[in-house]
Amino acid sequence: MAWSARVPRTGRGDGDAAGEAPAARFPAAPPALASAPPSGATDSAARALRRSRASGRPPLWRELLLVAVCYLAYEMVRNLVPADPATAAHRAYELLGVEDALHADVEYDLNRTFVAHAWLAIGANYFYATMHFIATIGILLYLYIRRPERYGEYRTLLFATTVLGLAGFWAFPLAPPRMLPGFTDTVTAFGTWGIYGSGPGASVSNQYAAMPSIHTAWSLWCAMVVIGVARRRLVKAVALLYPAATIVVIMGTANHFLLDAAGGAVTLAAGLAVGRGAFLVKARARAPGQPPAP
Numbered sequence: 007m008a009w010s011a012r013v014p015r016t017g018r019g020d021g022d023a024a025g026e027a028p029a030a031r032f033p034a035a036p037p038a039l040a041s042a043p044p045s046g047a048t049d050s051a052a053r054a055l056r057r058s059r060a061s062g063r064p065p066l067w068r069e070l071l072l073v074a075v076c077y078l079a080y081e082m083v084r085n086l087v088p089a090d091p092a093t094a095a096h097r098a099y100e101l102l103g104v105e106d107a108l109h110a111d112v113e114y115d116l117n118r119t120f121v122a123h124a125w126l127a128i129g130a131n132y133f134y135a136t137m138h139f140i141a142t143i144g145i146l147l148y149l150y151i152r153r154p155e156r157y158g159e160y161r162t163l164l165f166a167t168t169v170l171g172l173a174g175f176w177a178f179p180l181a182p183p184r185m186l187p188g189f190t191d192t193v194t195a196f197g198t199w200g201i202y203g204s205g206p207g208a209s210v211s212n213q214y215a216a217m218p219s220i221h222t223a224w225s226l227w228c229a230m231v232v233i234g235v236a237r238r239r240l241v242k243a244v245a246l247l248y249p250a251a252t253i254v255v256i257m258g259t260a261n262h263f264l265l266d267a268a269g270g271a272v273t274l275a276a277g278l279a280v281g282r283g284a285f286l287v288k289a290r291a292r293a294p295g296q297p298p299a300p
């Protein structure tokens with residue numbers, strides 16, 4: 007039998023070549039497959055998504071929005087602290103009395119030392135105005151990029167500590183040492199840029215939000231993070247120098263009392279308790295086998 011007789015006709019026109027196999031032998035790709043992206047790109051995107059979920063790293067846009075909203079709320083609430091100069095000054099003298107009884111009233115001597123050395127006072131002014139932002143934001147970014155599995159835990163601790171600090175501002179308005187006779191405001195004395203209570207920001211910032219010292223709380227948070235994630239002992243030891251320097255600076259510039267720094271440490275400890283409690287509640291509410299949310 008001839009070959010053409012064995013191949014069934016498919017209704018094609020006369021222009022089709024004789025003996026050509028039917029179109030069913032080479033079916034066209036379905037439209038959905040024809041328009042799909044290359045499998046390599048799809049696999050890469052899927053792997054990236056799985057890595058992101060496995061690491062616990064939340065979306066960057068959400069974190070930036072959260073930080074911006076929290077900072078704006080911090081500034082707004084901070085400036086809503088009741089401003090009663092007489093009560094705030096009275097509390098400052100009471101605090102000095104407690105420190106005197108404890109032989110811990112070191113603020114005046116430190117302030118005199120800073121004023122006697124212009125380079126020390128000016129450097130401390132800029133340290134006070136910038137380092138708590140630079141160090142805190144820098145460590146948050148490091149955690150987000152390099153240690154995402156720890157980011158959520160430490161971010162929650164930082165936010166809880168800050169909220170508790172705001173509660174302290176509201177409950178205990180306090181005049182800083184620079185507002186008392188005998189102390190020198192190093193920002194105004196040396197004409198440097200400052201934040202909050204003196205310099206250009208004084209007109210838009212509440213000057214009685216001193217207890218607890220958020221500078222101290224944030225610096226201790228930074229040291230806690232570095233000690234918690236670093237491997238080298240030298241790095242951990244250097245991390246402790248940052249809160250130590252911060253406490254000296256806040257007193258030498260007459261922005262805080264020593265007990266304000268102690269209040270900052272207590273606030274961080276309370277924030278740690280709140281953060282751990284929230285994490286445990288979330289873990290218990292989570293379905294079994296589901297990874298922890300950041």
